[in-house]
Amino acid sequence: MTWIFFALLAPFLFALTNQIDKILLARYFSKVKPTTLLFYAVMVSVVIAIGIVLFKPSVLNVPVLDAGLMFAAGILFYFAINPFIKALNIEEASRVIPVFQIQPVLAYIFGVFLFHETLSVPQALAGFIIIAGALLISLDLDNRRKFKAIVFGLVALSCLFYILESVTFKFVGGYYGFWDAAFYQFLGTTVAGVFAFIVIRGYRADFKEVSKEGGIKVVAGATLSAMLSMGGRMAFNYSLLLAPLVLVQLVQGTQAIFVLIIGTLLAFFIPKHGKENISRKHMMQKVVSIGIILAGTTLLLLG
16 A cells, blocks of 8 residues: 555645745735746756756656657646646635545546546545545635636646646656656756746746845745645655556545645644634534545545
8 A cells, every 4th residue: 555655645745835835925926926936846846857867867768759748747747836826826725725626537537548447436435525525625604605716717727737747647657667757757847947937037037036035035935845846746646656546636635634734733823824714613614524535535545
């Protein structure tokens, strides 16, 4: 069951990233484009790509076509983060993350047709339970009719890009191994980010402004966030090579738990950084939702 450790590690690291990004966006990126935060992920991608090629020079021997596929997947990852950060800038993290439960549905479709993957009845039931719990978290108890279509649309677009990237990684990584696929993936993300930085003048100006205004706090916080995000990405991709695509995606539903726990702890102990609603009604909603997701995850492990 090695895959489950890495599959769970990914949403935990992503949840930490979500909360750090939310704090940074609120405090330092309110006057600039929120996607400026992306460039820190690009810088970390450069370091990782260089580290991989130094650790394993044979990654340069991957055939051009397969290397190109993973390079394209890295570009897709860059474009996947873009709408997600915009959504996070509009809505609190605990409302954004549950929408990512669209991904298991897409993963199942791709898994069946491309990898001939299937789920047992207990696994399918567990998946529905996890999705139900994550969706319950996203309900706005203060305004039941409230539905931010722009947030849903941005996250849905992000999900599509993420799934296409995951499918490509599983396909190429299955043949050449984790490090070979990861190198070209990070290289693609690097090139996409550097290209955007060079071509888009406002991108450079915003990056310079926010780095100067926030100083070491912004640089340190954004770099830490990027490192955690890339670590989560590597853990997720590694688990893809060990288990069916849809199973790994279903486990990502636990990210909603981690986001809520971290956000609630911040709201209790560091109120100026915590944006979670901790009223009795909302806390009950969150506790019930977490219980449902944990039940689904347990059933998935037993199944």
